[in-house]
Amino acid sequence: xxxxxxxxxxLSFILAGSPRVASCEPAPSDTLAAEKKEGKADFIIxxxxxxxxxxxxxxxxxxxxxxxxIQIGSFQVDLSPTKHTVFLWFNxxxxxxxxxTAASAYRKNSSxxxxxxxxxxxxxxxxxxxxxxxxxxxxxxHHYKKFLPFLLSAxxxxxxxxxxxxxxxxxxITGNINVTAALxxxxxxxxxxxxxxxxxxxxxxxxxPLGLYPIMIPVEILxxxxxxxxxxxxxxxxxxxxxxxxxTFIGLIFILESYYVALLSVPLALFIYLLELLVCLIQAYVxxxxxxxxxxxxxxxxxx
Amino acid sequence: xxxxxxxxxEGGLLDPHVGTIFWVFVTxxxxxxxxxxxxxxxxxxxxxxxxxxxxxxxKKAEESNKEAARIMAQFDQIVAEASEKADVIVxxxxxxxxxxxxxxxxxTKEEADKLIATAKSEIDQQRNSMVLELRQEMVGIIISVAxxxxxxxxxxxxxxxxxxxxxxxxxxx
Numbered sequence: 266x267x268x269x270x271x272x273x274x275x276l277s278f279i280l281a282g283s284p285r286v287a288s289c290e291p292a293p294s295d296t297l298a299a300e301k302k303e304g305k306a307d308f309i310i311x312x313x314x315x316x317x318x319x320x321x322x323x324x325x326x327x328x329x330x331x332x333x334x335i336q337i338g339s340f341q342v343d344l345s346p347t348k349h350t351v352f353l354w355f356n357x358x359x360x361x362x363x364x365x366t367a368a369s370a371y372r373k374n375s376s377x378x379x380x381x382x383x384x385x386x387x388x389x390x391x392x393x394x395x396x397x398x399x400x401x402x403x404x405x406x407h408h409y410k411k412f413l414p415f416l417l418s419a420x421x422x423x424x425x426x427x428x429x430x431x432x433x434x435x436x437x438i439t440g441n442i443n444v445t446a447a448l449x450x451x452x453x454x455x456x457x458x459x460x461x462x463x464x465x466x467x468x469x470x471x472x473x474p475l476g477l478y479p480i481m482i483p484v485e486i487l488x489x490x491x492x493x494x495x496x497x498x499x500x501x502x503x504x505x506x507x508x509x510x511x512x513t514f515i516g517l518i519f520i521l522e523s524y525y526v527a528l529l530s531v532p533l534a535l536f537i538y539l540l541e542l543l544v545c546l547i548q549a550y551v552x553x554x555x556x557x558x559x560x561x562x563x564x565x566x567x568x569x
Numbered sequence: 570x571x572x573x574x575x576x577x578x579e580g581g582l583l584d585p586h587v588g589t590i591f592w593v594f595v596t597x598x599x600x601x602x603x604x605x606x607x608x609x610x611x612x613x614x615x616x617x618x619x620x621x622x623x624x625x626x627x628k629k630a631e632e633s634n635k636e637a638a639r640i641m642a643q644f645d646q647i648v649a650e651a652s653e654k655a656d657v658i659v660x661x662x663x664x665x666x667x668x669x670x671x672x673x674x675x676x677t678k679e680e681a682d683k684l685i686a687t688a689k690s691e692i693d694q695q696r697n698s699m700v701l702e703l704r705q706e707m708v709g710i711i712i713s714v715a716x717x718x719x720x721x722x723x724x725x726x727x728x729x730x731x732x733x734x735x736x737x738x739x740x741x742x
Contacts, residue, residue: 315584315586344591346592347588347589349589350593365608371614377622378618417609421604443590443593444590446585447597451601505582
């Protein structure tokens with residue numbers, strides 16, 4: 266740690282000969298061109314929002330193909346791949362690779378009568394954690410088995426997607442509200458496809474005096490949608506927030522146009538980065554656990 | 570660029586994009602189904618089997634322990650019985666040995682007594698016969714001695730008178 270700080274100090278002194286950072290060209294966007302002064306921080310938003318180019322600077326940029334939008338009624342749906350879509354598929358591929366590798370030994374020997382490999386052990390730990398600490402207590406002994414695959418997949422998907430944002434050239438697709446919205450949509454649909462009678466009764470015939478029905482029923486109906494909405498926004502905001510803070514700390518160097526800022530902003534960015542490691546894990550857990558809670562509320566039969 | 574611009578403008582943070590939602594939805598569902606079929610199911614199955622096997626092993630171990638304890642108790646009982654039996658056998662052996670000893674002693678004593686008695690009677694007999702013999706011998710000796718005495722005495726006048734008297738007495742009769 267001390268050596269790292271020392272290196273940063275030394276580097277900044279070497280670079281002090283030319284302490285001015287070459288100012289970035291603002292993006293040639295119509296809306297942003299007018300605001301030239303803030304253009305230096307453009308890269309922050311450019312890094313976070315979706316786009317049709319994948320940057321591997323300084324190795325080049327991949328421009329993604331543009332497909333013709335599909336017309337559904339009066340809506341035009343653009344299904345052409347974006348930066349986040351490509352990473353979505355890459356993540357999916359990575360997850361499949363990991364999971365199928367881990368599971369190959371179990372497919373050959375279904376009795377589990379062998380010493381698990383390292384990756385197999387990792388998956389066993391994850392499965393047992395999700396099963397025993399999320400699925401069983403949140404959903405209950407009777408129903409949890411049906412939802413375990415969804416919870417496991419959601420956890421692994423969110424986890425890998427979060428962590429992808431922490432590696433060079435990677436980005437976390439969970440920092441895109443559309444991605445988290447789609448995941449929350451899956452939870453929403455799961456909840457409402459498998460919901461039991463008591464779930465609907467709880468919404469339309471709540472245990473309150475009749476006079477409160479005009480208030481309670483709209484609140485409960487609103488609650489149906491706020492739960493997955495909160496799920497989506499929570500994940501999105503956490504992932505975006507962390508990245509924004511890291512990029513802002515780095516961006517300060519360019520905004521203030523001095524290498525000396527790096528003395529403070531790089532350690533701070535490193536600190537946030539380490540915090541992000543924690544947040545990535547926690548958010549994957551929180552997403553899975555809340556999905557489990559919502560499913561559990563929907564499927565349980567007893568009145569409460 | 571101010572905050573509303575950051576999130577609300579075209580290409581901003583909160584820009585809805587149906588294509589992305591669609592792709593994530595489809596990909597994620599596919600992922601769930603593929604993982605369920607090829608990853609979760611075999612691993613969970615193996616985990617459950619392993620757990621069942623471990624539970625069974627524990628149960629078996631407990632049963633074995635119980636069985637071992639039972640056998641141990643049985644064994645102890647057998648040992649106790651055996652030692653008791655051995656005690657009885659030793660005691661009876663000692664008893665019979667003592668009996669035999671007493672009997673033998675008794676018999677020996679009897680025999681010795683008999684032998685002693687026989688010897689005593691024999692000794693007595695021998696002594697008696699010796700006494701008899703001695704007496705006869707002494708009678709002979711005495712007679713011979715007496716004869717000699719008498720022979721010498723007869724030469725005397727007195728004895729001559731005596732004998733003459735006796736002869737007279739005899740003839741007087």
